[in-house]
Amino acid sequence: MNSREENLKAMDRLLTIMDELREQCPWDRKQTLESLRHLTIEEVYELGDAILDSDLEEVKKELGDVLLHIVFYAKIGSETSAFDIGDIANAICDKLIARHPHIYGDVKVADEEDVKRNWENLKLKEGKKSVLEGVPRSLPALVKANRIQDKVAGVGFDWEEPSQVWEKLQEELREFYEEVKRGDSDKMEAEFGDVLFSMINYARFLKINPENALERTNKKFINRFRYLEEKAAASQRALRDMSLEEMDVYWNEAKEFFR
Structure with a gap:
């Protein structure tokens, strides 16, 4: 080094x-x-x-x-x-010193959660009108939802137990399904957004990064589908000419290689 x-x-x-x-x-x-x-x-x-x-x-x-x-x-x-x-x-050095009074001052903290709560409270004292001011408008929606939930949790606006979040997710799923049965596309979209938001919240309680989790699944799917394409090409067939049953054979093989 x-x-x-x-x-x-x-x-x-x-x-x-x-x-x-x-x-x-x-x-x-x-x-x-x-x-x-x-x-x-x-x-x-x-x-x-x-x-x-x-x-x-x-x-x-x-x-x-x-x-x-x-x-x-x-x-x-x-x-x-x-x-x-x-x-x-110098600006970031000054910010880090100001935001870490438990290192550069006399504030006592018990754990990481105390540090996060202090961080958000200090930002409000610096003149921010909302804890959500620091969430960039142009963030992808999945990342933005996670950051929103993380920030409001930092000032105590949060569920107490993962089981409560799970119950909320079940409620949102039921509401979404009701709108699916009614067939109103606008309300379906709204309720589906609520389902996703609740899923991200539940992931946060389980210490799962939703962006990483989804990208892991994306990559897994890409690898499996490419395997399927390669196998089809090796047999000199186009995917569009294969039945779902035939493709499923290769797909199940791919699952053994890409988990």
């Missing part, structure tokens, strides 16, 4: 390269905060994929891409004297 001195030298090297690219490269010179936004989101998703794949070499590379974007934003900000990399680092 690198020493602190070597790490600081590497960061200085990156900052120097960013200066040079911004001055000399036509593409880098043209970029703005807005033009980089969608690329940054893409890089974060790629980092997420690498983490889920437990590919540490790829995690290192994707972290580098994300770090480059942070340095890029800092460089753009410095050009109008809005902020620079030092301002960014």
